[in-house]
Amino acid sequence: MDKVTLACPCLFGVESLVADEIKALGYNDVETQNGRVIFHADESAIARANIWLRCAERVLIMLGEFEAHSFEDLFQGVKAIPWEKWIGRDDAFPVKGWSLNSKLHSVPDCQAIIKKAIVEHLKEKYHVTWFKETGAKFQIQFSILKDKVSIYIDTSGEGLHKRGYRRNSIEAPLKxxxxxxxxxxxxxxxxxxxxxxxxxxxxxxxxxxxxxxxIAPGLNRSFAAENFHLDKSIWKDAxxxxxxxxxxxxxxxxxxxxxxxxxxxxxxxxxxxxxxxxxxxxxxxxxxxxxxxxxxxxxxxxxxxxxxxxxxxxxxxxxxxxxxxxxxxxxxxxxxxxxxxxxxxxxxxxxxxxxxxxxxxxxxxxxxxxx
Ligand SMILES: C[S@@+](CC[C@H](N)C(=O)[O-])C[C@H]1O[C@@H](n2cnc3c(N)ncnc32)[C@H](O)[C@@H]1O
Structure with missing residues (x-):
């Protein structure tokens, strides 16, 4: 099975708990950062992490990290990612993200550049000029912090806090x-x-x-990556x-x-x-x-x-x-x-x-x- 790098964003202050949960799943290549935990594993970890992590907000596939001081840097950095590994010819790939303390501060502009770079990459691979985007949804996420760009695909869909049991709520419920x-x-x-x-x-x-x-918190819900082009057995096994x-x-x-x-x-x-x-x-x-x-x-x-x-x-x-x-x-x-x-x-x-x-x-x- 192919290896992936997964990033799990979490609330500030709980990073070490998320790292412990990931290690308890048997993954040892774990790096704790501010507000996120990164680990390397095979693709079955996409299913296991989504189903098991209690303290993380999402599970993202990390596709690239690079410095960008101009739109050209951003375009080239995104275009260089092997998008065809994940996104099929008919799939949808909306882009969202944020930028903080960076030269590239206009989020709508960054969003448009990233979308264009993915389109240009996939055009060369699939030899088409137009993408229908009627297939599975691959939510692309980006973050730009102090000119460092991170590019991800979200595998969770709804945030992991949505366990599926809380439809009714009183005032001020805890996440x-x-x-x-x-x-x-x-x-x-x-x-x-x-x-x-x-x-x-x-x-x-x-x-x-x-x-x-x-009881795994995600056992009774579904995840965006169940529609990805991955071996279906990873979900059944998990x-x-x-x-x-x-x-x-x-x-x-x-x-x-x-x-x-x-x-x-x-x-x-x-x-x-x-x-x-x-x-x-x-x-x-x-x-x-x-x-x-x-x-x-x-x-x-x-x-x-x-x-x-x-x-x-x-x-x-x-x-x-x-x-x-x-x-x-x-x-x-x-x-x-x-x-x-x-x-x-x-x-x-x-x-x-x-x-x-x-x-x-x-x-x-x-x-x-x-x-
Ligand atoms: C912030 S809410 C708790 C939310 C809860 N953690 C959740 O996720 O839904 C505080 C609760 O304390 C209850 N409460 C307030 N005064 C109380 C008292 N004197 N004795 C018992 N419960 C009280 C309120 O009715 C309210 O449901």
């Missing part, structure tokens, strides 16, 4: 890839209870249950491998929310995700959090508050968390929040903090594990 990253940082132990006492639509609980049961890897270990994953609608949504989403038998949820105020299990892990995404009044309410919740959580000696707590006053309101300095971005909101992941 599935971020929820999975938080659970990975906190570590899931089959012999410890796992709880989110402010579970909203249940994203953290569902990601934890998927991890606990070793799905069979993922199905066989699911365990049925008894695990305890439960949640609460003050809002009954959120509780119902959690249960509905858990069912859709195939972990309805694992997750329990009920209506409860955080103030009444008193788990009966001696040992457990809490991972939670409390309300942040945006307006002044809401900020005050959010701060009250941080205080309540401190007073109820810190009494529970066998439990560990992991809380994401953008508040600079979080630790003083919670009443204890975190054992460890890690910067994570919840969308555009810069947060800290406060970790309390020395108990």
């Amino acid at each position: 599935e890839t971020l929820a999975a990253s938080m659970v990975k940082i906190a570590r899931f132990y089959a012999d410890r209870a796992f709880c989110d006492p402010m579970c909203g639509s249940g994203t953290i609980l569902i990601e934890a249950a998927l991890i606990g049961r070793n 799905r069979e491998e993922a199905s066989a890897a699911i365990n049925s270990e008894p695990i305890e994953v439960f949640g609460y929310d003050i809002d009954q609608k959120a509780v119902e949504l959690t249960l509905e989403n858990a069912k859709k995700a195939g972990v309805g038998d694992v997750i329990t949820a009920s209506r409860q105020d955080l103030r009444d959090f008193a788990p009966t299990q001696e040992h457990g892990t809490v991972v939670t995404n409390p309300p942040y508050g945006e307006r002044l009044l809401d900020i005050k309410a959010a701060e009250e919740i941080y205080k309540t968390m401190g007073s109820v959580f810190l009494k529970l000696k066998g439990w560990r707590f992991y809380i994401i929040s953008p508040s600079e006053n979080f630790e003083s309101l919670f009443g204890k300095r975190a054992d460890k903090k890690r910067k994570l971005y919840n969308g555009m909101i810069k947060c800290e992941f406060f970790q309390y594990f020395r108990r």
Whole structure:
């Protein structure tokens, strides 16, 4: 099977988690960069990475990287890529991308140049003058950072956070890839209870249950590269491998929310995700959090508050968390929040903090594990 270079963009702060996931799939040639992880593997990794990666946003085939200080540099760099290896005579190849701190800063112009360069290359290969673009879609992506151009084909289609279980949502749901990253940082132990006492639509609980049961997050969705001209067996094999890897270990994953609608949504989403038998949820105020299990892990995404009044309410919740959580000696707590006053309101300095971005909101992941 041919070798490919794959690039997996991810949220800032979770690169090492993505690298670990890739290594766990058996790929060792892994390079961690800011906001992306790159690895080299055979083509079957396109299917395995899409199906298995929990913390990455997408899987891209990296076709070229070069410096470009002019449109001519960009045109020649793109034209030199062996496009016919991927794109057939009838296939569609739309182009999108971004440019930052570079001489070539006009994205529409770069887009047009890249498209023209691909067309010129394929014209020479296929001896045609017009491309119908009615076949499979190959989304070309480019990035230009400090004059360095990267050219990719997207293999995922919809972002990997779209696991297919969350059709309904409450306000401020956490992205599935971020929820999975938080659970990975906190570590899931089959012999410890796992709880989110402010579970909203249940994203953290569902990601934890998927991890606990070793269910690949992409097992039940499709990917753009399934229409590529690749051996179809790579998808069948990867799905069979993922199905066989699911365990049925008894695990305890439960949640609460003050809002009954959120509780119902959690249960509905858990069912859709195939972990309805694992997750329990009920209506409860955080103030009444008193788990009966001696040992457990809490991972939670409390309300942040945006307006002044809401900020005050959010701060009250941080205080309540401190007073109820810190009494529970066998439990560990992991809380994401953008508040600079979080630790003083919670009443204890975190054992460890890690910067994570919840969308555009810069947060800290406060970790309390020395108990
Ligand atoms: C930011 S949302 C959590 C979103 C969730 N991580 C998700 O992905 O859907 C915060 C949740 O805390 C709940 N909440 C607020 N105050 C609470 C309290 N005192 N006790 C329990 N839940 C509370 C809200 O109803 C809301 O669903």
